[in-house]
Amino acid sequence: MVKEMFPRTIAHGYSFCNRTDEQEILLGHINSGNHVVLIAPRRYGKSSLSHQVTERWISPQSKRMGVGISLYSAYDESAAVQLIVTGAQKAINKIMPLMPDMEAIQKFLKSFSGLGFEAGLKTDGIGFGIKFDLERKSAKPLDITSIGAILTKMDDLAHSLGWKIVFEMDEFQEIASLKHGKSIEAQIRDAVQFSVATSYIFLGSNRHMLEQMFTDSSRPFFSMCHSIRLNRIEAVHYQKHIGDASRVNWNTEMDIELLDLILSLTERHPFYVNSLCHELWKQEKVPVRSDVLDAWRCVVEDRVLPLRSEFSHLSATQKAILNNLADEPEKQITSISFITKLLLPTTTIKDGFRQLQNKDLVYMNDNGAWAVMDPCLAYDLRNQRNPQEL
Ligand SMILES: Nc1ncnc2c1ncn2[C@@H]1O[C@H](COP(=O)(O)OP(=O)(O)O)[C@@H](O)[C@H]1O
Ligand SMILES: [Mg+2]
Structure with missing residues (x-):
């Protein structure tokens, strides 16, 4: 190992x-x-x-x-x-x-x-x-x-x-x-x-x-x-890095779909990539899809309590924004469609969003859309409403 x-x-x-x-x-x-x-x-x-x-x-x-x-x-x-x-x-x-x-x-x-x-x-x-x-x-x-x-x-x-x-x-x-x-x-x-x-x-x-x-x-x-x-590390670099680690550990290639699953669950957040891979690399055999999903649930379970506690201290507006961004990242937080989803005045949304930015709870993803910073919190927020996500 x-x-x-x-x-x-x-x-x-x-x-x-x-x-x-x-x-x-x-x-x-x-x-x-x-x-x-x-x-x-x-x-x-x-x-x-x-x-x-x-x-x-x-x-x-x-x-x-x-x-x-x-x-x-x-x-x-x-x-x-x-x-x-x-x-x-x-x-x-x-x-x-x-x-x-x-x-x-x-x-x-x-x-x-x-x-x-x-x-x-x-x-x-x-x-x-x-x-x-x-x-x-x-x-x-x-x-x-x-x-x-x-x-x-x-x-x-x-x-x-x-x-x-x-x-x-x-x-x-x-x-x-x-x-x-x-x-x-x-x-x-x-x-x-x-x-x-x-x-x-x-x-x-x-x-x-x-x-x-x-x-x-x-x-x-x-x-x-x-x-x-510093931004998140690009997928192509992580694919090589994790692929190399697979060859070292199991003497075998890891399927590209599996690599992509690791990168999409963790959203290439460096701490979560390592947390998930740390779990997976304990295995005797090269992981399959269900192993990755199980390991991700373990990571979430391990991390989620302090994140929920931090979330509970946010204002109702900030919570609403995060919930919506967890479902679907948004390019323009003052767009009509986003305002319609939240049913809040634009100034209230702008203020709440600025506070979330200051707390580093949101980030702009590669598609230029605002998303929840912590992939574990985003997963948990989605999972609370739709427990069948994985
Ligand atoms: N370039 C990198 N390659 C692989 N893992 C990294 C890299 N940078 C950071 N990490 C991992 O991300 C996590 C956070 O890294 P750290 O350097 O402590 O971040 P920060 O100082 O920004 O809080 C750790 O698990 C670390 O191993
Ligand atoms: Mg540090």
């Missing part, structure tokens, strides 16, 4: 399907020292793409390193600062031992005094590195202005010794919900703006918030980064 062919976590190596163009664009930006924001709905493959490209790029021989932090647990300013500083510390620790002499190291450490952090040497018995004292023993309020300085020092150090860094910040939108989030954004912006050896990659699971942070002209990150938007 090929265990990691269809992971439900980050896809990498042979579990990574295509995204050739996006990989090259991201790699090009990193090589040019540009900063990037990856924008896509959750579970479309932002982390996987960033990881795949960074892994390709990293090379200790060529003095290229990657550091990644996730801000999902940044519940307050000091937690956010701690996460960012820990990321910078990781990078500094890789480079600092390569400094020419102890005097240079001591000077570097001293330059942190006054930033609100105590920087000292630590040793693990093999090598040594920098350690910031983040346990704030004094009652002094946390100095957010230190973040920019620490990131800049990391960049200076890398530059002085010929290193390049990719610094990935996942769940970056969490910063925006903090009370002093704007100050932290401004600090990071300063470091990003003047960095010479570091490329920053920003990503996050809340597309709407992230988009606002990077495209609103009043926000610190406006026009600071190149954006890369």
Whole structure:
């Protein structure tokens, strides 16, 4: 059995399907020292793409390193600062031992005094590195202005010794919900703006918030980064990817009808393609149609409760729109036929639809029609009214 062919976590190596163009664009930006924001709905493959490209790029021989932090647990300013500083510390620790002499190291450490952090040497018995004292023993309020300085020092150090860094910040939108989030954004912006050896990659699971942070002209990150938007992976790439996995696992071709069934049930949503295939690839024999349908029901059963709960909190208008789009995607939500189906005023439909867009509950499919983002929710909504769907 090929265990990691269809992971439900980050896809990498042979579990990574295509995204050739996006990989090259991201790699090009990193090589040019540009900063990037990856924008896509959750579970479309932002982390996987960033990881795949960074892994390709990293090379200790060529003095290229990657550091990644996730801000999902940044519940307050000091937690956010701690996460960012820990990321910078990781990078500094890789480079600092390569400094020419102890005097240079001591000077570097001293330059942190006054930033609100105590920087000292630590040793693990093999090598040594920098350690910031983040346990704030004094009652002094946390100095957010230190973040920019620490990131800049990391960049200076890398530059002085010929290193390049990719610094990935996942769940970056969490910063925006903090009370002093704007100050932290401004600090990071300063470091990003003047960095010479570091490329920053920003990503996050809340597309709407992230988009606002990077495209609103009043926000610190406006026009600071190149954006890369991810769509669903094209059918032709998935057919090859899943077909190859079939040959590896069962030494046989999978019928094209079966491949198409997998892609139509999951609507090529990367998370659901992997969830369904993960179930199927547990089988001893190459699956037949009924196996695919059974496995899809298992996936739906596994996923549907939180989706129903999210649905239950929507307004009546939003529910009505989703129900209709689950039945039939719609090119023009203000068309007479759609309004007639919903029996609601156009402005009400427009408002409800905009809220659904902001919550990433709808997306435009390949035919240019609006559809329900989550194929499992769409299936469940249809199945509630017409249980014979499968
Ligand atoms: N290029 C890809 N090839 C195959 N599977 C992928 C690809 N990108 C993402 N996936 C799968 O999709 C799901 C979500 O991926 P992830 O990178 O965590 O998305 P995001 O960071 O956008 O939330 C995971 O199951 C992952 O394995
Ligand atoms: Mg992610």
